[in-house]
Amino acid sequence: MSDELEPIEPDEAVQMYLHERRPEVASSTLQSHEYRLKHLLRWCQQEDVDNLNELSGRDLHRYKLWRQEDGDLTKASLKTQMDTVRVFVRFCESIDAVVPDLHEKVLSPTLSGSDNQRDVMLESERAEEILGHLRRFEYASLEHILLRLLWRTGVRAGGVRALDVDDYDSDEERLKVQHREATPLKNKDDGERYIALTTETCTVVEDWLAYERPDVIDDEGREPLLATKQGRPHISTVRDIVYRWTRPCQYGSGCPHDRDPDECEAEKHGHASKCPSSVSSHAVRRGAITHFLTEDVPEKVVSDRMNVSQEVLDQHYDRRSEEVKVEQRREYLDEM
Known part of the structure; x- marks a missing residue:
């Protein structure tokens, strides 16, 4: 541990981070970051981490494994969670809360090529961040x-x-x-x-x-x-x-990949798809369908609205976890 680090509790660091970002981003983005970082705070409490100076790359790897199991997250969901943690850790470096360059040890799943393409979607949290930013700055x-x-x-x-x-x-x-x-x-x-x-x-x-x-x-x-x-x-x-x-940098979330904007190939005209976090319009559609289903909109209604058969919807669009599905069925049966 560096002698130059200043002790700070995890909760205080998160509050400082949110306060720093508040003028820069839409409220929906801030809320999403706060939600994701609450899981990190839960983990810190569970592991008795009361001073972020102690945080190491190995700790962050353990958190990643814990978060994936705790939330039953898809690869894409875990990536979103860890990308936010990386941005937070980079902020912590700037206030002497963690060792320098620790953010480089925050590893997110890589979504590339054909790897899990049928599971790639724009998640609800990110969609609301984007729309919130557009409403505030590009109405x-x-x-x-x-x-x-x-x-x-x-x-x-x-x-x-x-x-x-x-x-x-x-x-x-x-x-x-x-x-x-x-x-x-x-x-x-x-x-x-x-x-x-x-x-x-x-x-x-x-x-x-x-x-x-x-x-x-x-x-x-x-x-x-x-x-x-x-x-x-x-x-x-x-x-x-x-x-x-x-692209997270477009709507004020910062670059989760630690790229230099002047050198990032995804910044070039017509090359936005080169950003590892960007998604296609089809992934937006898949995310929208999953969002409607998660909000308990009946499959028949979603099928008609989105113009997709229920069979195709189940096979190619519905990305709800089995855990979410069983809890929705439980709530439905409890109301009968």
Whole structure:
């Protein structure tokens, strides 16, 4: 242990960290970090760690194993948890609470290639962080309305891109998703449906239409709901926005990979997908579906809203743990 370290209790360090981040991030981001770090505080209490000066790389590895077992976490969930711990430990270095460079010993699972791609999703906590940041700093922007519609509706990226201004019904608070030759849906006519929106989402849509949406038409003479100055955005533009805004550094969470922004390849135009933490629009859809199911929305309702069969939903989209499923069944049966 370095003689220059100043003793500090874990809880005090966490409070200092949250106070430091409060002006920099949206409240949803701060709440998510506080939630994740509460687990670290539980572990410290359980292991009698009352001074962070004592924390070592081996301790952090033990915490990682404990957190995975304690929470029955997926690989992606554990990565999110440990990424936040790394950012916190790096802050602790700056206040002489832990040994220098300790954050480099906080190891997160690596999600790359085809490894568990069917399990990769945007988790609820991260989605709320992103939307909270957009609401505070980029309200009613193209990025805000795109990410909000993808998360709140679970529609495929191509389906959101296909929407026209006239597909939004402010009186009924809903969208009409339609299959058209120039903007086809994956399931064609079978993909057509109405999607109910919350009042809050409608407010964002209406503010976008009133104040931010460029007054343009596409090559078909239609008015795209999502629009750039050039017209309807290309699907690659939609996907790139998702990759950019799921990078933690984009919404104020700091880089969990300890990269230099000036040298990070994911900072280059069109290379946001190179960030290990960024996810695709399909991962956003998978996360939205899992979120709806976790909130006890019936599978049939989710199936109809997201335009996916219940069989495919079970096989490829539902990423709830078996522990969550059994507790939901228990609550349902207890109410009968």
